[in-house]
Amino acid sequence: MFKRILETTILSFAILISSCAHKGSSSDGAYYKESSYRDGNAAPKQFTPPALLTESDKMDPFYVRTQADYHYSLGEAYSLEGQAQKAVESFQTVLVYDAESSSVRTRLAKEYLKLGQINKAIEQVKIVIEKNSDNKDARLLLAGLYTTIRSYPQAIEQYEFVLNKYPDYNEANIYLAAVYSETQQYEKAVKLFEKVLALPDYANKHLIHYYIGRIREEENAEKNFKLAEQSYKKASELKPEFVDAVIALGSMYKNQKQDAKAMALYQEFQKSKGPNVKVAEILSQMYIEQQKFDEAFEQLEVLEAQTDDPLAIKVRMALILIEKKMFDRAIGKLEEILRMAPESDKIRFYLAAVYEEIKKDEMAVNHYLKIQASSPFYGESMVHAGYLLKNMSQLDKAVNVLAKAYENKKDYPQLYAMYASLLDEAKDYKKALEVLSVGLEKYPDNAQLHFYYGTIYDRTGDKEKVIANMQKVIELDPNHSQGLNYLAFTWAEMDKNMDEAEKLARRAVTLDPEDGYILDTLGWILFKRGNKKEALKFLEAATKFQPTVGIIAEHLGDIYRDLSMVEKAKSMYKKAFDLEIDKKKAKELEQKILAIENQTVPDRTPASVGK
Structure with a gap:
């Protein structure tokens, strides 16, 4: 200092x-002479060149x-x-x-x-x-x-x-x-x-007290805390508007873990001598750390009004509005920033994300697609755009967007995963496997890419590669609940390693206890192992968390049927029938409903296959 x-x-x-x-x-x-050059080792006089200027040539x-x-x-x-x-x-x-x-x-x-x-x-x-x-x-x-x-x-x-x-x-x-x-x-x-x-x-004694305070603090803050505090307070007493002393004292309070005293000091200064931009900057950050977003926003408004470069302040204000879920105001602030800095991909990404949050998917997609391939936000933007387009029933456009992104950017692993999932939706399994193969060459330790690789192999019927990839997922990420679940139901579907399958499913439920598909898998495994009462508990929970998934409703109907709760079974089968869009599957459900009446029931299938 x-x-x-x-x-x-x-x-x-x-x-x-x-x-x-x-x-x-x-x-x-x-005289025209270079007197700044002093030669301490001059040549003999006889070697001196003729003078360019003589005494008469002034x-x-x-x-x-x-x-x-x-x-x-x-x-x-x-x-x-x-x-x-x-x-x-x-x-x-x-x-x-x-x-x-x-x-x-x-x-x-x-x-x-x-x-x-x-x-x-x-x-x-x-x-x-x-x-x-x-x-x-x-x-x-x-x-x-x-x-x-x-x-x-x-x-x-x-x-x-x-x-x-x-x-x-x-x-x-x-x-x-x-x-x-x-x-x-x-x-x-x-x-x-x-x-x-x-x-x-001496006119500036407040500065001298401030300097002494800094020395005492630098020398030993613990030992000389009171001396430094006295000097800073004296500086403020002599010149109450001297903000450096206030900031130094507040900083020392914070270093001593006395945040409340620092906060009170800054608040009092802002009230009596402010608003001051330096104090507003410090206070806003302290309020944000304490999640007092309203108070932080007030201080940021002070900064916004007085700074020569308000863009960074406006961004922080927008982020606070997003945190407070005041999305309309956040959109207004972000659009204001974009008018000032239309080239800012970061702000456009934030704006798109807010539109996505409030379910204005078309607006979100429009902004995501404006982000250039050179931007660090490009990969994530294209992933979001593809996901939203798929949900908007524009699968072909989603595939085209991700195909272009795939060519433009090879260093974003989530892009490979999203592109493959869209190709999966389009039933282009060969291309999906090709994309994931390229991705895994670049990111061999990416658990999510291995997970998608395994699911696509499941579509092609290669169970051994499904198992190998899911085992790799769990090796890379032991807490990958979807990988645990997928391997569990794959083994159970093959009637292999049922003890291990149950362990994996239970671990997945512990990690993600409100995932209906995972609950269904554990219920199904327990059902297959003859533990029908415990299976019922998990399948009823699965239906609670996924009430609109037909395959889970069907499975609950199956266990109701086996426990002779025929009316409940029939109700679940009808619910599954109403939710089913596949004609072949709907026909199977219709047969189950008739079978209850005739007391003959066909075999069931696992929920995860229908996901």
Whole structure:
């Protein structure tokens, strides 16, 4: 923190020292000579080249002065435009005409500093000090430059020289104290700051108390907590609107796990001296962390009104509205942001997701499809678009969207899974297997891709590959409830490994106790193993969670039938019949209803096959 203070002063000194080119010392007689170059090892006199200028060939002083002033003005202009290198060249040219000017050298040092050429800046300031060792401003600038390159002993030497020569220059005490703080000489720093505080006419005592507070906190927050707190409070007392002291004290409270005190401090400042954007930023984040979204939103409104770049604030406001399920307002805010930044794929993705949440699927799809292939949101957007289009009974369009996405983006595993599932819906099992094979080459450890791979092989009747892929799913993700369920019903369907199948199904139910299909699988396995009463419990629960799935209703009817609860069985079969859209299956259900009346019942099939 104190290093930043010192660095800030470096440019300030350079600006104060700078003046027009003709101020300060200039070359006597205005001869055209380069006095900044001093050759300590000159060649013998007989080898000296003929002089280009003799004592009688004096340059026109007016010409020299106008050239110096012109190039100085040019350097100033370049500096203001941010062209530091050109400014350096201009000030170097000034020195050709006025090599003795200390002000030009300090101005040149400033431009070197901008370019990060600290050693060259130091070289120029040292030349100034060689000419006048008592030059206070040059020594302060040199001290600041040394601080920038962390040459703290040299910086301290310069500040101490200034204080010895100019004991009443109190700002040097502050700069030296800052260096002491940087070198962890905390007591020396505090003593210098207290020396400044003792001055009756010093105007910025609130800053000194603030600096002491920072030192005490840096030194040892636990040990010096009270001392730091007192200093911050004194700074605020002397200047109540001084927000840095409030923020520092609040931050210290938070570091001490006293969030309530920090919150109260910030709230009081906003109420009495605010609203302040810095405090609003901190408060909004604290409110969000505590899920106090209304209060956070108020602080974000402060930021939105006062910041020069409100986009990020508006995004946070929109996310809060989404969190609060205030979707209409969230849509309004996101559309406002899109008008300001129409190229923002992230905002368009958020907007599409909100439309999807409120079941405006067509609007959601429109926005998802506008997201470009180069966007990091592209893959997920196409997955959502494909899913929604399928639900909108636009399977062909969904397949086309995912086919294009599949060609554009190969680094999003969910895209392979969604494309394969759509091809599965379209009964293009060969293409689905091809897509998943490519995906698994790229992502061999992706459990979900193995899961879909297994389900497609189930469509083609290759049970061994179904089992192999589901076992891989469970190996990669032992808590993959759908993989556990699928392997359980596959084994049960084959009348193999029934003990293990029951274990897998029970584990799946533990992981996902409200999934009707999983409950049905366990009920079916128990039914096949003769445990009909426990099977009934799970099948009734399955029907509760999936009341519109015909195959589950049929299975419950089967167990009612076997337990001689014929009226309930008949009711479930009728429900399954009403839900069934497949004519062949509907005919089978009709036969079951008739069979109850005739006391003859055909075999049943597992729910998972009908999923």
